[in-house]
Amino acid sequence: DGGITQSPKYLFRKEGQNVTLSCEQNLNHDAMYWYRQDPGQGLRLIYYSQIVNDFQKGDIAEGYSVSREKKESFPLTVTSAQKNPTAFYLCASTPSGLGQTQHFGDGTRLSIL
Amino acid sequence: GEDVEQSLFLSVREGDSSVINCTYTDSSSTYLYWYKQEPGAGLQLLTYIFSNMDMKQDQRLTVLLNKKDKHLSLRIADTQTGDSAIYFCAESDDYKLSFGAGTTVTVRA
Numbered sequence: 001d002g003g004i005t006q007s008p009k010y011l012f013r014k015e016g017q018n019v020t021l022s023c024e025q026n027l028n029h030d031a032m033y034w035y036r037q038d039p040g041q042g043l044r045l046i047y048y049s050q051i052v053n054d055f056q057k058g059d060i061a062e063g064y065s066v067s068r069e070k071k072e073s074f075p076l077t078v079t080s081a082q083k084n085p086t087a088f089y090l091c092a093s094t095p096s097g098l099g100q101t102q103h104f105g106d107g108t109r110l111s112i113l
Numbered sequence: 114g115e116d117v118e119q120s121l122f123l124s125v126r127e128g129d130s131s132v133i134n135c136t137y138t139d140s141s142s143t144y145l146y147w148y149k150q151e152p153g154a155g156l157q158l159l160t161y162i163f164s165n166m167d168m169k170q171d172q173r174l175t176v177l178l179n180k181k182d183k184h185l186s187l188r189i190a191d192t193q194t195g196d197s198a199i200y201f202c203a204e205s206d207d208y209k210l211s212f213g214a215g216t217t218v219t220v221r222a
Contacts, residue, residue, distance in 0.1 A: 040214055042213055
């Protein structure tokens with residue numbers, strides 16, 4: 001079945017360490033998104049990509065980086081510059097363009113050791 | 114970014130109707146969405162409404178849109194225990210969505 005796969009489901013980071021969260025989709029969607037979810041704050045957009053080899057910063061991009069080398073993959077790196085990385089991270093994709101509904105993965109929960 | 118506001122909690126008795134309210138600020142939003150999130154999972158699209166519509170019904174779900182007041186509501190008829198979840202309202206903004214903080218719905222027997 002088509003869908004979005006995020007891995008791992010749980011991830012632990014040591015102080016000063018970079019970690020990479022995986023997001024893969026087989027829906028043939030052009031656009032992909034990364035959100036951060038904190039309790040009581042809803043979803044905040046980190047980065048998004050409308051097409052391969054192109055991506056834009058969202059509202060809270062500082063301390064994060066992404067790449068979009070393949071259409072189906074949009075990994076997110078949480079760098080050591082992100083001082084408060086503990087959160088639930090959600091990846092989404094949409095076919096393209098305005099008004100297309102976003103499909104979500106099941107999320108990765110990142111915690112600090 | 115645009116602000117989308119929702120009340121944080123709703124408690125409802127099983128079998129009653131639930132009404133979740135949302136206000137948004139971007140009058141140019143083309144689509145408005147309702148998503149459902151169960152514990153530890155991603156968001157599942159429940160329904161959406163085009164901005165030139167006033168109402169949309171889909172089985173137990175009814176969406177009402179008051180564009181003048183920028184108010185969106187989701188009514189769930191005959192609420193069941195499986196409806197317990199967080200419900201997010203979202204508005205479209207070019208290629209992005211702006212989400213509210215989510216309303217946690219608790220269904221009691």
